[in-house]
Amino acid sequence: MPLDRAGAAGAAAQIDRSDGRLGGEAARLTSITKSFYGQAANEDVDFDLRWGEIHALLGENGAGKSTLCSVLAGLYHPDSGEIRLDGEQVELRSPHHALEQGVGMVYQHFRLVERFTVAENLALGHPDTKVLASRKELERQVAELGRRYGLEAAPEAGVWQLSVGEQQRVEILKLLHRGVRILILDEPTAVLTPQEARSLFATMRALADEGRAIIFVSHKLDEVMEVSDRVSVLRDGRMVGSMEIAEADPARLARMMVGRDLAVPDRPRIEAGAPVLSITGLTAAGDRGIEAVRNVDIEVRASQIVGVAGVAGNGQRELAEAIAGLRRIEHGQIFLGGVDITRASPRQRIRLGLGFVPEDRMRTGMAGGLPLPANLALKAYRRPPLSRGPLLSKRAMDDRARRLEHRFDIRGVRWGLPTSLLSGGNIQRAILARELSAGPKVLVAAAPTRGLDVAAIQAIRRLLLEEREAGTAILMISEDLEEIMELSDEIVVLYEGRIMGRLEPGQASPEVLGMLMAGRTVDPA
Amino acid sequence: MNLAVGAREIVVERRPLPPLWVRAAAPTFSVFFGLVIGAVIIWAAGQDPVLAYTEMVKKGFLGRLPLIGTLVIATPLILTGLAALVAFRMKIWNIGAEGQLIMGAVASAGMGLWIGDGVGGPVGIVIMLAAGAAAGALWAALAALPRAYFNTDEVISTLMLNFVALNIMNYLIFSSISYWRDAERVTFPSGRGISEILFLPRLSGRLHIGLFIAVAAAAVLWWALRYTRWGFEVQVTGDSPRAARYAGMGVDRKILSVLMVSGALAGLAGGIEVGGVLHSLDPRALSLGVGFAGIVVAALARLSPFGVVPVAVFVASITNAGPGLQSIGVSSEVVLMLEGILFLCIVAGEWFLRNTIRVQPAAGSPAARPA
Numbered sequence: 001m002p003l004d005r006a007g008a009a010g011a012a013a014q015i016d017r018s019d020g021r022l023g024g025e026a027a028r029l030t031s032i033t034k035s036f037y038g039q040a041a042n043e044d045v046d047f048d049l050r051w052g053e054i055h056a057l058l059g060e061n062g063a064g065k066s067t068l069c070s071v072l073a074g075l076y077h078p079d080s081g082e083i084r085l086d087g088e089q090v091e092l093r094s095p096h097h098a099l100e101q102g103v104g105m106v107y108q109h110f111r112l113v114e115r116f117t118v119a120e121n122l123a124l125g126h127p128d129t130k131v132l133a134s135r136k137e138l139e140r141q142v143a144e145l146g147r148r149y150g151l152e153a154a155p156e157a158g159v160w161q162l163s164v165g166e167q168q169r170v171e172i173l174k175l176l177h178r179g180v181r182i183l184i185l186d187e188p189t190a191v192l193t194p195q196e197a198r199s200l201f202a203t204m205r206a207l208a209d210e211g212r213a214i215i216f217v218s219h220k221l222d223e224v225m226e227v228s229d230r231v232s233v234l235r236d237g238r239m240v241g242s243m244e245i246a247e248a249d250p251a252r253l254a255r256m257m258v259g260r261d262l263a264v265p266d267r268p269r270i271e272a273g274a275p276v277l278s279i280t281g282l283t284a285a286g287d288r289g290i291e292a293v294r295n296v297d298i299e300v301r302a303s304q305i306v307g308v309a310g311v312a313g314n315g316q317r318e319l320a321e322a323i324a325g326l327r328r329i330e331h332g333q334i335f336l337g338g339v340d341i342t343r344a345s346p347r348q349r350i351r352l353g354l355g356f357v358p359e360d361r362m363r364t365g366m367a368g369g370l371p372l373p374a375n376l377a378l379k380a381y382r383r384p385p386l387s388r389g390p391l392l393s394k395r396a397m398d399d400r401a402r403r404l405e406h407r408f409d410i411r412g413v414r415w416g417l418p419t420s421l422l423s424g425g426n427i428q429r430a431i432l433a434r435e436l437s438a439g440p441k442v443l444v445a446a447a448p449t450r451g452l453d454v455a456a457i458q459a460i461r462r463l464l465l466e467e468r469e470a471g472t473a474i475l476m477i478s479e480d481l482e483e484i485m486e487l488s489d490e491i492v493v494l495y496e497g498r499i500m501g502r503l504e505p506g507q508a509s510p511e512v513l514g515m516l517m518a519g520r521t522v523d524p525a
Numbered sequence: 526m527n528l529a530v531g532a533r534e535i536v537v538e539r540r541p542l543p544p545l546w547v548r549a550a551a552p553t554f555s556v557f558f559g560l561v562i563g564a565v566i567i568w569a570a571g572q573d574p575v576l577a578y579t580e581m582v583k584k585g586f587l588g589r590l591p592l593i594g595t596l597v598i599a600t601p602l603i604l605t606g607l608a609a610l611v612a613f614r615m616k617i618w619n620i621g622a623e624g625q626l627i628m629g630a631v632a633s634a635g636m637g638l639w640i641g642d643g644v645g646g647p648v649g650i651v652i653m654l655a656a657g658a659a660a661g662a663l664w665a666a667l668a669a670l671p672r673a674y675f676n677t678d679e680v681i682s683t684l685m686l687n688f689v690a691l692n693i694m695n696y697l698i699f700s701s702i703s704y705w706r707d708a709e710r711v712t713f714p715s716g717r718g719i720s721e722i723l724f725l726p727r728l729s730g731r732l733h734i735g736l737f738i739a740v741a742a743a744a745v746l747w748w749a750l751r752y753t754r755w756g757f758e759v760q761v762t763g764d765s766p767r768a769a770r771y772a773g774m775g776v777d778r779k780i781l782s783v784l785m786v787s788g789a790l791a792g793l794a795g796g797i798e799v800g801g802v803l804h805s806l807d808p809r810a811l812s813l814g815v816g817f818a819g820i821v822v823a824a825l826a827r828l829s830p831f832g833v834v835p836v837a838v839f840v841a842s843i844t845n846a847g848p849g850l851q852s853i854g855v856s857s858e859v860v861l862m863l864e865g866i867l868f869l870c871i872v873a874g875e876w877f878l879r880n881t882i883r884v885q886p887a888a889g890s891p892a893a894r895p896a
Contacts, residue, residue, distance in 0.1 A: 326770060347773030356771070364771045367764035374760065378772040381757055390753050 025087060026051045026182055026213035027072060027103070032081035034067055041067040042078070043237045049182065054204055054214045056228035056245075058221075060257055060311065060479070064237040065217045066108075069184045072215070073105035074098030085182075104175035105184035108191075110167050112159045118142060118170050119155040122177045145173060150203050164288070165196035172203070183207060184215040189223055190313065201227045219257075219311050221250045221518035235259045254514025258481060267465055272489065273302030276473035277323075277442045281332035284322040292318035294497040295332070300442065300473040305464065307488030308477040311517050315497035316477045317359060320446045323475070324356040325349045337441050350379055355440030357431050359447040359477075361424070365431045368420030372410070373401035375419045376434050408433035409459070425456025432463055443467060446477045461487060481513055495519045538881050548878060552825075555874030559867040566866070570859050577855050584849030585842030591849075593732045597802065599834075599841035601626070603739035604794035605819025606826065606833040607746055612787040613828055614750065615763040619784055621668060621683025622791035623816025624690030625661040629792025631694055632660030633799045634705055634806035637719035649723050654738075654796040661792015662785040664690065669784035673777040679784070687816070694808050705806045716805030725801035733801035740834060742790060747830035759783055791816060825871050843867070 027049040034042045042064045049055050059065045070076045072083065074092035083090055085101055092098045095105070112121050119138045123129045139155035146152045151169040159167060168188060175183060185204070189197045204227060208214050218224050224231055225245065232242040233256040240256045277300040286292030293315045300306045310316055321327035323334060325346035333342045336352050344352070358364040366375050377386050377397045385396040405413055410429045412422055419427065428448065435443060445464065449457040464487060468474055478484050484491055485505055493500045493516040500516040512522050564574035584591050605622045612619035636656035640649050668682035697703040699714050707717040725733040750756035762769040762779050769776050794815065803810050822840055826832030847860045 324771070325773075345773065346770065347775075350773050358771060360767070363765050364767045367761045367768040369764040370760060374757070377757075378761065378768065381754060387754050390755065392752050392754055392757055394752065 023053075024051050025049070026085070028082075028084040028087075029068070029072060030082040030084075032068065032071055032078045032083075034071060034076055034078045040237050042071065045081075045234070045237070045239045047232060047239065047242075049213045049215060050230075051181075051213050052208055052211050053229040054208050054216055054227055056224040056231040057215055057217045057234065058219060058224055058231055058253060058257055059234035060219065062236075063234040063257075065234055066186055067237075068234065069105055069186055069215060069217060072098070072182070073103055073184055075105070099175075099178055099180065102179065102181040103184070104178060104180035104182070106168065106171045106175065106186060106188060108186050110171055112167060112170060112174075114160040115158065117156055117158050118153050118162075118173075121159060121170060122155075122174050126178065142173065142177075145177060149173075149176065149206055150199060151176075164191045165193065165200075168192070168200070176207075180212075182213045182215070184217070186217045187219075188216070189218065189220065197223070219518060221253055221515065221520055224253070225250060233257055250515055250518075250520055251511045254511045254518065257518075258510040258514040267486075268469060270303045270469060272304040273471065275299050275301050276337055277475060278335040279323070279332065280334075282319070282322060282329065282334065283331040284318050284327050284329050286315075286318050291330070292497050293322060296494075296497070296499055298475065298492060298499075300475050302441075302471050302473050303468055304489045305468050305474040305476055305487050307484040307491045308475065308494055309481060309484045309491055309513060309517060310479065310494035312479050314494045316446065316479075316494055318497070319494070320356070320358065320444050320477055323444050324354065324358070350438075353439070353441035355435035355438060355443040355472075357428075357435055357443070357445040357448055359450065361427050361431060362420060366419050366427060369418050371416055372405070372413050372419050372422075372430060373397040376401045376404055376430060376437075378434060379438055380434075404430075404433040404437055408436075408463075423456075425452045425459070428452060428456065428460055429463075432460065436463065436467055440472055443472050443474045444477070445474060447479065448476060449478075449480065449483060457483075481510070484508075484513075493517055535882060535884055538883065543878060551874045551878055552871055555870045556867060558874075559863075559870035562866050562870070563863040566862060567855060567859060570856070572853070572855050572859075576853060577850060580849055580853055580855075581843070581846040584846040590730065591845065593730045595838060595842045595845045596736055597731050597733070598844055599838045600733075600735045600739050600801070601794035601798050601815045602818055602822055602837035602841055603736075603834055604742060604790050604797070605816050606822030606837050607739075607742055607819075607830060608787045608790035608794070608816075609820045609823035610826070610828050610830060610833060611746060611750075611759075611790070612783055613823055615759050615779070615783045617672070617780060617783055617787075618680045619665065619668075619683050619787045620680060620817070620820060621665065621686050622787070622794075622819045623812075623814065624683070624687035625664045625788040625791035626795040626798075626816045627687075627690040627694050627811055628664040629657035629661040629795030630799045630803075630806060630811050631690075631697065631705070631795075632792070633657035633796035634716060634719065637723045637799065638704065638717055640720070640723065642720045642722060645722050650725060650800060653719075653723055653800055654793060657796025657799070658789040658793040661795065662789040664792070665784045665788025666781070669781045669788075672784070673780040691808075691812055694806065694811065698806060698808050707805070716803075716807055718805045719799070723800060724804060725797065731802070733797075735797035735801040738793070738797060742793070743830045743834055746790075750830070755782070791819070821868055825868065827875070840864075 025048060029045065029047040032042050032045045033040060045064070045068055047068065057065045057068065067076065071078050074095045074097050083092060085103065090101060092101065098104070113124060116124065119135070119142045122142055123138055142155035151173050153162065153166050153169050153173065159170065162170065168191065172183070188200060192200060204214050204216065216228055225248070228245050230242060230244055231248055231253065233240040233253060235257060240259070279296060279298045282293055282296040283291055284293040296319060298306060308316060308319070318327055322329050325341070325344060329342055333340060335341065336349065336354055339352055341349050341352060362368045367378070374397065377400065380386055381392065386393055386400065404410070408429050410426050410433060412426055414421065419430065422430065448464065449460050452460065461483065464474060464476065476487060485508060488505055491503045491505060491508055493513065495517065496519065500519065501522060503512065515522055560578065567574040567577050585595055586592055605626060608622045608625070609619065633653050633656050637653045640652065644652065664686060665683070668679050668686055671677040671682065672679040697705045698716055702708055705716050707715050725735055727733050750759060758769065758774045758779055761772065762774060762776055766776055769779070795811065798811065799806065818840060822833055822837050826836040843860070843864050847857060850860050851857055
């Protein structure tokens with residue numbers, strides 16, 4: 001009877017143990033530091049967790065939430081710091097080891113065997129699974145466990161047949177089956193419909209009421225306010241603060257999350273010209289087939305930068321790809337300089353004057369294995385002087401590359417070697433060199449400075465501002481609020497594929513932007 | 526890639542490309558290394574390795590007849606090598622050169638028989654070879670169309686089409702009284718001979734102008750990949766299909782055109798075999814795996830069109846020396862093993878040019894990878 005110990009009866013036994021200490025300390029992390037390639041993802045982070053609570057972990061992308069959770073789940077070994085479980089200091093050697101200590105995590109990318117059934121996935125790797133387990137018995141126990149916690153998933157169903165929400169339930173069931181007492185959910189609602197999220201919250205509450213401790217990672221303020229008992233906020237790898245949810249209010253949390261005061265820099269005021277890019281009612285599906293961009297209206301005028309703000313994964317990539325012609329458009333229309341390009345091929349859009357700096361620089365923006373002259377010619381190679389008829393002029397390509405290298409200050413070029421050997425900043429300069437040298441009417445720039453060093457960031461931003469002065473209509477998509485505030489003439493905030501709000505940079509305080517990005521509507525007053 | 530062994534782990538890392546002279550010398554070293562391993566095997570099989578290797582060079586290269594034999598075998602290998610190369614450049618895995626070669630031979634033989642004495646000399650030969658190339662291209666298109674438009678796996682489809690082609694050819698000669706079959710020969714079924722005026726002109730002995738055609742094809746392919754828009758698009762698509770789509774290149778049509786060019790080269794190899802060597806549709810001589818060997822040739826040549834020529838000659842020389850080696854007592858199995866070991870060593874040498882192996886104490890947490 002493989003399920004008995006950690007199954008229904010076993011879970012009850014463990015709850016008895018923790019019941020006496022409801023509200024007592026479940027886990028304490030002290031001075032956790034973890035770096036990757038010299039970059040600190042967590043720096044001197046303190047965090048504590050109590051039995052019976054839902055503890056939300058809030059922060060922007062890259063704030064270090066997932067890293068902290070992975071440290072507690074045994075996936076990462078911290079560079080320094082101390083972990084205590086139930087008051088006892090432990091060293092978590094692996095996720096498996098953490099699981100034995102009662103700590104389990106549901107990752108953003110599920111770890112299920114797609115070809116197995118639900119029951120098989122639960123039995124897999126379970127210490128009590130017999131070599132010859134009874135399938136019937138197994139399925140009966142899984143069904144019972146599911147009913148107890150409102151995590152219903154047909155035990156005999158294959159995982160490949162399940163929706164994302166159902167797969168998540170199986171992940172949680174798997175951990176409960178292993179008897180976890182500390183359950184970590186890394187952005188669980190990111191993949192759920194609102195109804196599924198509601199049922200997940202009910203389950204979380206039921207588990208907490210039994211005495212388990214739950215860490216709930218999110219960047220959505222509403223959810224955090226709704227389900228958690230306490231909240232801790234991370235920013236740039238550091239712990240900014242923890243509080244009871246009763247003491248928290250959305251505006252305060254938003255300020256903690258975004259942090260820095262955002263100043264509007266001075267830059268030349270330019271009168272925006274006529275509308276060049278008009279997007280109306282744009283709806284496009286994401287890779288999973290569900291709508292990622294929903295009924296979006298954006299207008300960009302000549303000499304104007306419209307900044308699209310939002311937490312990554314809220315439809316930005318899909319929006320950019322739909323404009324560039326790399327993603328099918330379900331509804332709505334896109335006009336470029338008065339021409340309807342809704343159904344135009346990427347090539348036609350390029351010819352009509354659309355420049356695009358994609359967020360995926362190495363594989364979409366560049367063919368990284370080819371040398372720089374080829375990459376700089378990626379869009380201009382069809383016309384003289386780079387080609388005449390079907391013939392290509394290598395020399396013209398090289399000449400052009402040398403000119404652009406000089407004009408855009410691309411450094412570290414080694415002729416004949418793959419472009420991917422350049423640094424991130426120089427690759428981005430090269431992409432901009434190619435896109436801007438084509439004299440675009442409209443430039444769509446996605447995450448233009450992500451991952452770059454300060455000098456490169458400044459250079460790229462200057463290029464964008466110069467291009468604006470030259471009359472180009474620029475749609476800039478960025479998760480970096482400073483960048484949005486510094487460059488945009490108008491800001492739109494995307495949340496779950498919809499536009500949550502439109503602001504002038506003057507009206508945009510960190511609180512307002514933070515709340516919009518986290519899905520709260522803000523009164524214009 | 527890490528492999529933990531007790532308290533230590535073996536780490537494989539990519540390294541920057543070594544200087545040109547090291548890269549140029551590496552294959553020579555690899556071949557030498559392979560010959561040393563081969564010597565042990567020949568010795569273990571009870572033969573004298575020195576004698577065997579001397580014989581191999583003698584029967585593969587030295588003298589007019591061995592050289593001609595090698596070059597005749599190399600001719601179709603160059604073409605199937607190019608066929609594999611052009612597809613691999615775009616990371617399209619055409620392993621159907623075997624079938625495309627066979628269909629090329631079927632079409633060339635059919636066209637040759639149909640022309641008869643009607644069109645003399647060069648024109649007839651050109652028509653005959655063009656038919657072979659076209660048939661190879663169309664056979665490749667059977668796999669290319671679903672690959673381009675429905676993203677089916679070309680490895681499976683091209684591989685399976687090999688067997689279809691092989692069985693079509695066998696049916697035409699062994700199992701039916703077809704247009705291709707010599708009706709008078711009943712006990713030993715064979716193909717009907719094409720007219721002598723369609724034989725490829727000979728240069729010396731059995732050596733025919735097919736070799737020039739193959740070398741010219743290598744030159745044209747090199748030029749086309751380097752100096753045409755088509756070649757540029759192939760390079761970009763091969764490196765990153767997403768970048769190609771982003772740049773507005775029609776990726777679907779590029780897949781189709783590359784696979785058809787690949788098929789045409791293999792089909793041309795089949796046509797040249799019929800016109801230059803066999804002079805009829807001969808299933809026994811056309812199913813020796815020249816199409817598959819082309820994959821090896823392309824890989825050993827590092828996908829360089831000009832590299833294909835010497836590599837094909839080298840591979841052909843071993844095949845050509847096979848009978849000679851057997852005559853001194855080295856069995857054909859040992860010859861095949863030797864061939865395999867040499868290829869393996871060359872491929873391994875390539876790998877060591879790009880990677881290093883290090884043994885170090887195992888890190889604290891085996892799963893420590895950044896998110």
